[in-house]
Amino acid sequence: MWPIVTLALALPLAAARTPEEIAQNARWLVHQTTWGYLTTLDAHTKVPVGDTLSFSDGALDHSTGRFFFYVMGDYTAAAPQGLPCAFTLSQASLMHNATLDPEDPRCAKLTASGILRKSEGEDVQLGKEALFARHPQMKHWPASHHFAVHELQLSEVWMIDMYGGGENISLDVFWAAQPRHTTPWAASSRSSVLQPGSKPPPWSQLADRARWLVAHSVWAALGTSSVRRPGMAWGNVRSVADGVGTNSTGLPMLYVPTPDPSSADLAADARAVLTMSEAGLPAPGSGSCGETEDPICARITLSGRLRVLNATELLDAEERMKVKHPLAPWLATGGAHTGGQYFTIELENITFLDFYGGPSNLTVAQYLAAAAPQETCSRNRPMRRFGTGMGHSILKLIQERMSHIARKQCIPCIALCIALYRQTYLSKMPL
Ligand SMILES: *[C@@H]1O[C@H](CO)[C@@H](O)[C@H](O)[C@H]1NC(C)=O
Ligand SMILES: *[C@@H]1O[C@H](CO)[C@@H](O)[C@H](O)[C@H]1NC(C)=O
Numbered sequence: 001m002w003p004i005v006t007l008a009l010a011l012p013l014a015a016a017r018t019p020e021e022i023a024q025n026a027r028w029l030v031h032q033t034t035w036g037y038l039t040t041l042d043a044h045t046k047v048p049v050g051d052t053l054s055f056s057d058g059a060l061d062h063s064t065g066r067f068f069f070y071v072m073g074d075y076t077a078a079a080p081q082g083l084p085c086a087f088t089l090s091q092a093s094l095m096h097n098a099t100l101d102p103e104d105p106r107c108a109k110l111t112a113s114g115i116l117r118k119s120e121g122e123d124v125q126l127g128k129e130a131l132f133a134r135h136p137q138m139k140h141w142p143a144s145h146h147f148a149v150h151e152l153q154l155s156e157v158w159m160i161d162m163y164g165g166g167e168n169i170s171l172d173v174f175w176a177a178q179p180r181h182t183t184p185w186a187a188s189s190r191s192s193v194l195q196p197g198s199k200p201p202p203w204s205q206l207a208d209r210a211r212w213l214v215a216h217s218v219w220a221a222l223g224t225s226s227v228r229r230p231g232m233a234w235g236n237v238r239s240v241a242d243g244v245g246t247n248s249t250g251l252p253m254l255y256v257p258t259p260d261p262s263s264a265d266l267a268a269d270a271r272a273v274l275t276m277s278e279a280g281l282p283a284p285g286s287g288s289c290g291e292t293e294d295p296i297c298a299r300i301t302l303s304g305r306l307r308v309l310n311a312t313e314l315l316d317a318e319e320r321m322k323v324k325h326p327l328a329p330w331l332a333t334g335g336a337h338t339g340g341q342y343f344t345i346e347l348e349n350i351t352f353l354d355f356y357g358g359p360s361n362l363t364v365a366q367y368l369a370a371a372a373p374q375e376t377c378s379r380n381r382p383m384r385r386f387g388t389g390m391g392h393s394i395l396k397l398i399q400e401r402m403s404h405i406a407r408k409q410c411i412p413c414i415a416l417c418i419a420l421y422r423q424t425y426l427s428k429m430p431l
């Protein structure tokens with residue numbers, strides 16, 4: 001349960017907020033965040049499909065409220081009229097100290113629904129300016145991959161940033177608003193308690209790396225087929241826990257409150273996807289996720305059916321939540337006052353992208369058979385791939401990846417590595 005006192009303080013506040021203030025907070029979140037989770041439905045099977053994408057609504061001093069993406073030219077090829085999708089953002093992706101659990105209603109979460117289309121005319125230039133200002137690495141992405149500006153043309157903006165449930169924000173008010181953080185809660189939302197101390201397993205150990213990512217993820221986007229918006233996907237931020245320490249299972253458990261749109265979706269069709277990015281870890285690697293959409297920033301989708309836990313599993317879920325979500329104590333004590341259910345995933349398919357050259361061919365069986373990641377549990381030491389000597393370690397990292405690239409016969413990527421190296425090295429090297 002959320003503390004009654006906080007709730008009592010928050011309710012009058014919630015009542016006092018105008019639609020403009022709510023829209024301002026939505027614009028603030030859209031402007032501050034740089035990446036999110038995209039959910040679509042497979043054109044044939046209608047199974048929810050997840051992805052992790054960077055975006056920009058404009059340079060830091062120029063917010064537009066428009067969602068620009070830089071994806072390969074054929075990204076929407078399966079949907080010539082545009083790809084219906086839901087794009088889910090969380091305040092938990094902002095890198096600050098923790099005060100709120102990702103599932104806490106006060107940790108803002110926003111889902112923008114609409115159609116993703118390739119931009120045309122002057123929107124291409126506008127989109128590039130917005131994207132390159134916030135994602136400088138995109139300028140160096142290889143032309144051979146035909147990256148193109150796309151825009152999510154909005155039909156709905158939905159947000160929870162306070163107690164009292166989700167808000168459908170009128171698009172006119174959304175666009176008219178200026179970005180402004182209008183909730184009283186700190187702009188920070190990362191779990192300070194769980195800083196992954198363990199280093200990711202080596203590149204060659206694919207299944208171990210996937211398990212490492214899932215074990216250390218505290219939140220995911222839950223993608224479902226929308227009941228409210230038939231034929232469309234829906235995505236929502238959920239806190240997850242795949243186990244405690246060496247009891248990590250690779251199969252996240254999560255809680256879905258009854259009033260949540262995801263709850264109705266799951267009741268109608270249990271097929272779902274959980275999408276997680278290394279960029280969303282409580283203490284992301286200092287190197288791999290300088291740019292979230294770069295394939296070296298690992299991402300995974302777990303798809304299958306969500307199943308309600310039985311009584312035995314429920315005890316396990318509450319134990320996991322207690323350890324992994326200390327800032328959301330209600331998750332360990334039966335859930336929110338609104339009622340809801342605990343779920344886990346019956347895993348059918350997995351997509352793990354960890355490097356250039358497209359998703360790996362990791363199978364569900366290999367993933368489940370991998371050992372639970374070692375928990376080294378160092379509280380304040382952020383996970384680092386670079387070690388301490390930044391310049392030296394970047395060289396090592398490049399060497400390591402070069403050999404991996406050679407193995408994968410992906411020679412064109414070397415140019416990208418060099419660009420990445422120059423950018424990272426020149427901008428971050430302490431002189
Ligand atoms: C996070 O907390 C630490 C210790 O409390 C503090 O030194 C640091 O400045 C904080 N960082 C941010 C971004 O607030
Ligand atoms: C949300 O608002 C949009 C327009 O801004 C509208 O088309 C849509 O139907 C609304 N959804 C709900 C659930 O009210």
Ligand SMILES: *[C@@H]1O[C@H](CO)[C@@H](O)[C@H](O)[C@H]1NC(C)=O
Pocket residue numbers: 244245246247
């Ligand atoms: C793993 O599960 C076993 C059996 O339930 C338990 O005894 C052990 O303490 C657990 N380990 C951790 C790290 O929680």
Ligand SMILES: *[C@@H]1O[C@H](CO)[C@@H](O)[C@H](O)[C@H]1NC(C)=O
Pocket residue numbers: 045047271272303304305348349
């Ligand atoms: C898993 O993949 C198979 C084969 O591609 C597909 O038929 C099935 O619908 C997928 N299931 C889910 C839940 O994604």
Ligand SMILES: *[C@@H]1O[C@H](CO)[C@@H](O)[C@H](O)[C@H]1NC(C)=O
Pocket residue numbers: 310311312313
């Ligand atoms: C709960 O589900 C687990 C996993 O499917 C199973 O092993 C266990 O026997 C079930 N327990 C009960 C009480 O049904």
Ligand SMILES: *[C@@H]1O[C@H](CO)[C@@H](O)[C@H](O)[C@H]1NC(C)=O
Pocket residue numbers: 361
């Ligand atoms: C895909 O998996 C097979 C069998 O596990 C393996 O032999 C093959 O090398 C893998 N391919 C790539 C590109 O990793």
